[in-house]
Amino acid sequence: MSTKVYIPCDTGALAAGADAVARAVADLVTAHRLDVSVVRNGSRGMFWLEPLVEVETPRGRIAYGPVTANAVASLFDAGFLDGKPHSRCLGPTEDIPYLKRQERLTFARCGIVDPLSLSDYMSHGGYRGLDRALSLKPEAIVEEVANSGLRGRGGAGFPTGIKWRTVLNAAADQKYIVCNADEGDSGTYADRMIMEGDPFVLIEGMTIAGIAVGATSGYIYVRSEYPHAFGTLQRAISIAQESGYLGPNVADSGRSFHLDVRLGAGAYICGEETALLESLEGKRGQIRFKPPLPAIQGLFGKPTVVNNVISLATVPIILDAGAEYYRKFGMGRSRGTLTIQLSGNIKHGGLVEKAFGLTLREAIYDFGGGTASGRPFRAVQVGGPLGAYFPDSLLDTPLDYEIFAAKKGLLGHGGIVVFDDTVDLAKQARFAMEFCAHESCGKCTPCRIGSTRGVEVLDRIIANQDRAKNLALLDDLCELLLDGSLCGLGGLTPLPVLSALRHFPEDFSKLAPPQPARTPLPPEATETQPWR
Amino acid sequence: MPQKGSTWNADRAILRIRELEHLPGALLPILHALQEEFGYIDKAAIPLIADALNISHAEVHGVISFYRDFRDTPSGRHVLKMCRAESCQSMGCDATIQHVEGRLGVKLGETTADASFTVEAVYCLGLCALSPAVMLDGKPYGRVSSEIADFLIDGMQRQK
Numbered sequence: 153m154s155t156k157v158y159i160p161c162d163t164g165a166l167a168a169g170a171d172a173v174a175r176a177v178a179d180l181v182t183a184h185r186l187d188v189s190v191v192r193n194g195s196r197g198m199f200w201l202e203p204l205v206e207v208e209t210p211r212g213r214i215a216y217g218p219v220t221a222n223a224v225a226s227l228f229d230a231g232f233l234d235g236k237p238h239s240r241c242l243g244p245t246e247d248i249p250y251l252k253r254q255e256r257l258t259f260a261r262c263g264i265v266d267p268l269s270l271s272d273y274m275s276h277g278g279y280r281g282l283d284r285a286l287s288l289k290p291e292a293i294v295e296e297v298a299n300s301g302l303r304g305r306g307g308a309g310f311p312t313g314i315k316w317r318t319v320l321n322a323a324a325d326q327k328y329i330v331c332n333a334d335e336g337d338s339g340t341y342a343d344r345m346i347m348e349g350d351p352f353v354l355i356e357g358m359t360i361a362g363i364a365v366g367a368t369s370g371y372i373y374v375r376s377e378y379p380h381a382f383g384t385l386q387r388a389i390s391i392a393q394e395s396g397y398l399g400p401n402v403a404d405s406g407r408s409f410h411l412d413v414r415l416g417a418g419a420y421i422c423g424e425e426t427a428l429l430e431s432l433e434g435k436r437g438q439i440r441f442k443p444p445l446p447a448i449q450g451l452f453g454k455p456t457v458v459n460n461v462i463s464l465a466t467v468p469i470i471l472d473a474g475a476e477y478y479r480k481f482g483m484g485r486s487r488g489t490l491t492i493q494l495s496g497n498i499k500h501g502g503l504v505e506k507a508f509g510l511t512l513r514e515a516i517y518d519f520g521g522g523t524a525s526g527r528p529f530r531a532v533q534v535g536g537p538l539g540a541y542f543p544d545s546l547l548d549t550p551l552d553y554e555i556f557a558a559k560k561g562l563l564g565h566g567g568i569v570v571f572d573d574t575v576d577l578a579k580q581a582r583f584a585m586e587f588c589a590h591e592s593c594g595k596c597t598p599c600r601i602g603s604t605r606g607v608e609v610l611d612r613i614i615a616n617q618d619r620a621k622n623l624a625l626l627d628d629l630c631e632l633l634l635d636g637s638l639c640g641l642g643g644l645t646p647l648p649v650l651s652a653l654r655h656f657p658e659d660f661s662k663l664a665p666p667q668p669a670r671t672p673l674p675p676e677a678t679e680t681q682p683w684r
Numbered sequence: 685m686p687q688k689g690s691t692w693n694a695d696r697a698i699l700r701i702r703e704l705e706h707l708p709g710a711l712l713p714i715l716h717a718l719q720e721e722f723g724y725i726d727k728a729a730i731p732l733i734a735d736a737l738n739i740s741h742a743e744v745h746g747v748i749s750f751y752r753d754f755r756d757t758p759s760g761r762h763v764l765k766m767c768r769a770e771s772c773q774s775m776g777c778d779a780t781i782q783h784v785e786g787r788l789g790v791k792l793g794e795t796t797a798d799a800s801f802t803v804e805a806v807y808c809l810g811l812c813a814l815s816p817a818v819m820l821d822g823k824p825y826g827r828v829s830s831e832i833a834d835f836l837i838d839g840m841q842r843q844k
């Protein structure tokens with residue numbers, strides 16, 4: 153039997169040089185006529201170890217990483233095909249503490265299976281959720297999701313079961329399931345990883361949603377910055393069609409569900425669900441007034457479930473293992489697991505799926521290992537560009553929707569971006585305003601014009617002109633944004649701005665001229681960069 | 685892979701539009717297809733699309749101008765997208781961007797005089813555990829210091 157070697161094809165792994173490693177392995181295999189088959193899997197989510205190469209042995213999968221193309225020959229010499237020691241050997245993959253301490257429910261298969269092998273998917277528990285759903289009445293499926301406590305992972309944390317119930321109860325000749333794969337928040341990549349590493353789980357989740365609410369058509373809206381995820385989904389959808397898991401007769405149930413994937417076009421605002429629907433309809437991505445809710449009048453005016461990738465990809469495990477099983481994880485009203493994404497200036501950046509309740513400190517230090525630069529920690533932004541900046545004194549906050557809101561923060565999509573002491577929070581606050589101006593859909597005046605004013609006001613504060621007057625002006629502007637915005641872009645921009653001001657006032661009161669440039673230096677090049 | 689050649693051809697454009705016009709919400713798929721074919725969306729495409737979808741010229745133009753992806757002039761032979769969102773900021777992307785702007789003599793959003801490079805800002809590539817990140821002609825690269833950016837640009841310049 154041939155030896156199986158796993159080399160990820162996740163975009164993150166590619167960015168670290170996985171293709172060059174795959175070529176080097178293929179060359180040696182051909183040259184020595186070895187009986188080896190290479191699987192391009194998704195990523196395990198330990199990006200500081202990418203490219204992470206695994207080999208299947210009688211002891212289980214053994215990991216090596218980070219592997220460079222240049223190191224491949226020495227791996228073969230050391231006998232890595234038998235899982236033998238090498239300076240880059242990490243031992244059995246499952247025993248790596250970073251992975252071992254996680255609770256991988258949604259990501260149970262990611263990095264393990266061949267993303268485009270339906271048989272791999274099935275032998276790792278795939279489509280058991282759909283099987284069970286097909287044995288239930290639509291109301292019972294919706295109840296199961298409601299009882300699991302699942303809340304939308306796209307940012308707003310709205311209970312998924314309630315949304316589905318609204319669509320189920322809406323009478324219409326056509327309903328839709330729309331998957332929000334716009335993942336625009338800096339610091340987040342969980343959607344991308346699951347689409348590239350386990351696309352069938354998203355397809356299964358959307359199919360269950362369709363059967364639950366009576367929708368026969370679905371769309372996945374993927375941002376154009378994710379060309380690899382787009383390609384993987386297209387292939388996975390045609391495989392599911394050919395195998396009878398999508399189409400007029402899903403798994404011989406007599407139910408139909410059709411799925412299509414569409415590409416966004418570089419607009420952050422299209423992550424907001426109504427702008428996304430406009431964009432899918434072929435229009436400018438402008439926010440719609442609510443009501444009507446998309447659940448009543450969504451895509452092409454029909455009742456529509458809009459859910460984030462992770463929300464939908466979590467549905468199969470809920471149906472398979474049961475609502476009770478899922479809701480056992482978590483704390484308070486935040487049930488199940490959060491897919492935390494450790495990003496920015498962090499030593500061990502990657503995906504950590506853990507029950508809600510882990511503290512920020514545990515995430516950043518126990519998993520993340522502190523800053524990448526080795527300099528002292530100074531700030532963390534949780535929840536994307538509209539999330540708050542927290543200082544060290546707030547690091548014991550547990551990851552929980554309500555507790556974060558109480559501390560004037562946002563869990564959002566679970567992105568955690570760490571900054572060391574070279575960060576200038578006045579600059580970050582300015583960027584938040586700049587981003588709002590840049591991405592505004594233009595419908596509300598405070599967001600369209602106020603944000604540009606905000607940049608100017610912050611520039612004057614940074615330059616120490618009329619400080620008191622400009623700080624008061626900034627407060628007014630933030631209030632205007634809070635009150636006068638139709639959506640979260642304008643409405644939440646005050647969060648990063650005011651949290652920076654509240655927790656790091658010293659950065660706003662430097663005497664002009666500003667201190668010497670504090671731009672953090674880019675990292676030293678590492679040998680994991682194969683193009684060197 | 686360098687960007688595609690960009691000679692506008694109405695017949696080819698009509699073919700691509702025909703392939704897609706039946707889709708619900710066909711406008712974005714059509715615009716992506718035309719941009720893939722020609723590297724940009726020629727003004728002459730607007731009436732063709734408007735006719736096919738039975739919408740006004742102004743509507744087509746409005747959509748093209750709303751989305752950052754769609755360009756109305758050809759890009760350079762190589763497109764370098766540099767992330768300047770928070771995660772990459774925390775790892776010093778500003779310094780890398782400044783370096784690249786200086787070396788190529790352009791600002792983000794511009795194309796070099798010899799049309800060899802277009803440099804664009806992006807806001808997140810989903811590579812935030814490997815910041816700073818860039819994408820060069822669709823290929824992702826992580827931990828891109830100024831030195832690595834030079835290496836990537838040198839590689840493309842040697843190719844020509």
Ligand SMILES: Cc1cc2nc3c(=O)[nH]c(=O)nc-3n(C[C@H](O)[C@H](O)[C@H](O)COP(=O)(O)O)c2cc1C
Binds near residue numbers: 307334463639641
């Ligand atoms: C400015 C803005 C950007 C958003 N971007 C995204 C996004 O990229 N992905 C996402 O899933 N939700 C995003 N949302 C939230 C969506 O509007 C919506 O709440 C979500 O798709 C619902 O799915 P869920 O309940 O499964 O989270 C955004 C919201 C706002 C206001």
Ligand code: SF4
Binds near residue numbers: 421596643
């Ligand atoms: S807040 Fe900004 S992005 Fe949101 S609807 Fe108003 S103008 Fe558009």
